[in-house]
Amino acid sequence: MKIKRIDEMQKYILQNTTVTIDKLCEEFGVSKNTIRRDIDELCASGIIKKVYGGVTAIVKAPTSFEERGNENSDQKHRIGKAAAKLVEKDDSIFIDSGTTTFQMVPYLSECGGINVFTNNIKAVFAAYPIENIHLYSLPGTLNRKTNSLMGADTTKSIEKYNINKAFLASTGLTSESGVTNSEQMEYDIKRAVIEKSTKNYLLIDSTKFGKVSLITFASISDFDAVITDKMPPEEYVELLRENNVELIVADE
Structure with a gap:
C-alpha cells in the first residue's frame, strides 16, 4: 500500500x-x-x-541530441550493433528518436532489403546512403532538441503501416514507474508504435536502470526484449524474468 x-x-x-x-x-x-x-x-x-x-x-533541462549521443557513446554503439542483429530481410522496423536506437543504422546494411520507418532526423540522413533500406520518414513538426519529428500527424501516420519490429529508447526504468522518458511530447508516438508493432525492443544503456524520468510511456511487459550493455542489477534481471522479457547483453 x-x-x-x-x-x-x-x-x-x-x-x-x-x-x-x-x-x-x-x-x-x-x-x-x-x-x-x-x-x-x-x-x-x-x-x-x-x-x-x-x-x-527536479526536472533537468533537455539536452541536445549531440550531447546525449556523447554520453556513454561506446555502450550505445554496442547496443545498436546488437539490436541490428535482430533485423532480418523483409522486416518492417521502426527506429525512434533516441540516440541509442540511432546507433543501429550503420549496421543495417547487412540485413538485406528492409523497410525502415523513423521520426529520427539523424537516422534519416544516416540511412539515406544504405541501398538495401526502403526509408520512410514520418511527417510532423521538428523538435530541434531531439532531432525528431513529432505531433498529431506523426502519431496518426503510424496507424497505416504494418510494423513487425520496433526499437525504442528510454531515459529510465524502474520496477515502480515502469519505462519512462524525459520528453512528454513523445508519449503518443511511443504508445502508438508499441500498440502497432508485432515485437517491441527496449534499448537502454546500463546507467538507465533505477532512474525515473518525467513520463511513464510503457510497462516493462510491453516489450519482448531489453538490449543493454552489461548485466543489470539482480532485481532488474528478476523483473524481466517475471514479465517474460528477454535480456540481451551486447558483446564487449
Missing part, C-alpha cells in the same frame, strides 16, 4: 511540477506526517526536492 502510494505520488508530482503538502494530503487521503515521511523517501531518490509548504520536481 505504501509503495503504491509513493509511486503514485511521484507520478503526480512529476506531472504537476510543484505541489503543496495540503494538496498531497487531499489527493492521497493521508495525514501530513505520513506525507512528510513519503516526501523524505522521494527526496532521497533525487526525484523531488522540498520547497516552502510543499515539493517540486
